[in-house]
Amino acid sequence: MNWSYRLEFSLMALGITIPLTFNITQAFTRRERALITLAEMKASVIALYWQHRDWPQDDNYPDSLGNDRTAWAVQFANVCMEFLSHVQQYMTTPEGYESLSEIRLRAKRSTLLALLLGDTRMQPVTDTDSVAASFIMRVQHINKTLPGYVHIKAAYGCLSRMAVMNEYLTFKAKYSKGGEGGLSRTSQYLRYLMAQMEQLRMIKIYRTPFMLRYCCSILIHIGAVVLGPYFVHIGVCDVDAVDAWGLGCPAPYVMACIYSVICMLLLNVQDTCEMPFDMTGLDDVFIELTDEFADVLELERSCCLVDDGGSCFDPIRKARREAERAAELQQSADAAAGML
Template identity: 30%
Template sequence: MGMAADAAAPAGGKGRGGPVLQLEDEPGMWDEFVEQCSTYWMGVRFAFTAHAIFMVALTCILTMVCSKAVLDFSFDTSMGIVAVGTVFPLVFSVQSGFARRERALGALAGLKASSITVYLMFKTWEKEGTGKWADEAERLIARLLDDIEWYLRTARRTENTGNAVYDSFAHIAAKMAEFAPAAGFGRPGDGGMSRMSQYLRTMMQNFEGVRAIRDSETPVGLRLFCFALIHAAPILLAPYWNHFCQGKKDVSEDIMGTTIELTGSYGCQAGYFMAVAYTLIVVALFRVQVELEDPFDGNGADDIKWEIWRAQLDQLGNYGVGGPEKRAENSRRAAALRGQ
């Protein structure tokens, strides 16, 4: 009987724990098609930047300069050597940047979890139940998060931006010491207050992990090598692209009954195709590497989504008893402000 009632709870919108979350319907075929087209268009825009178009144009011009009609200069080499020698450093750099981003996300997740835990300790351990300590803790945590986000996202690394973060940590530690009597502990190091201090230590440890990632970059030599590589290789390989035109017959004309075959004097389709494809690949990989180098600024598609990371941290007081009603009221207020 109980199992049947629980099974029917989602349909009725009620369960033993209150309202049941109503999931949205799955997107239809047309919505999926539009989403795929949008993704394809984003990929085209990512690949065909002004930088990429400039490099493609320069490569094609130099390929034409090395063609038979101009310099008549070409050579043959192993495409495997060319691919490994140019693409491998870029791929290695991209993998290094992606690993840094994943470590940063893990540290930020730990920082977020510890921050919420410290707030809930202030909220639930207070003996009087006034909520005063929880409000002060929420204010201090919000200030700490503002300082951390500013430090990680700013392009200029100054000592003052880092000091502001440590000031916020010190304020939270001082508030913990003041909170001990209100939580029923005689000294800040007693019982649960010691556990609260451990969570503060975890917050600081995760911040230091993110800071180490922020302040250290991919090896400078590797970045310089990749930069020089993607700008020099397509140009220096211009004679190699003309190698694909050897023996190609492009035009046939009949003059006085004699068939004359003319070779592609200014290059051929195969040579230009290989030049354009190779240039687009290395420039796109270089752009991926550059955007992954700094995942904190929030400008790239793969950067850390700060608004998502702070979504719950910015409304700590709206969770728990009466949480859905509080969040709904905040949503109505936000909608009203946007409508003004």
């Protein structure tokens, strides 16, 4: 159309690149936060497992210290493995919605609009009339129908079993409260696990601002067209330049291509880093908590890891020998009495 006009390019550049770089920064921040949270969760699980492995003080104590094959250690390890498995499945399961914002958007849609547009995703979300249902009820109903809901619920069930097993240690130690004798550590690690799981859950369902991301995408696609006359105006070739192809000055096309490539690369970086748990991108967070915990369980150990020289555990061993000797004497006495 032979359009050409002068334009303040910094207005367009700042209006597009600033929110785009902000989104990219937030996406990388969420990724780094997810990595830190996963590392802390792994540390909390292993520390809590080692406490349950070494604190029960069964009949073979203290020789049972460091033994991953005792009945209690195996039972608690199975609960930990189940918990990590459900967390891993929840974080990597596609929910069918981009984020919680899209779920809220669906909850706001009316039944009449669904009928007019014929959109099956906009049908009533509850058994009753969706118009009469409150907004919170709709959101809650949709959340309970998501594929990952069963996994997060099962993960809390595993945490509940861990809490019960913590109380077993309290009873075994003959304490009346869970915080006595250092056993408060078990409750603290359990609280850390719950907090870390919820942090991962918040990273999954709450993304960077929904409208800001779509605003950047719209501005980038519109800007490539709106800035066309500006590129024609500013892209002037040198006077002595010779057009070898007979197509006129190539400078406007080069500028437009460079602008589009930069913006689209940044937009793709944002989209790639936005969801760090889909396990498809090169920079995604690969969650392998179950395999890493299994590696800890497969470490070679002996039943007696520490050679204490018979110092700190002497009273325990002495008491055990005396009890065994008393039991043998009592058994012999009972046998002799039976013969008489």
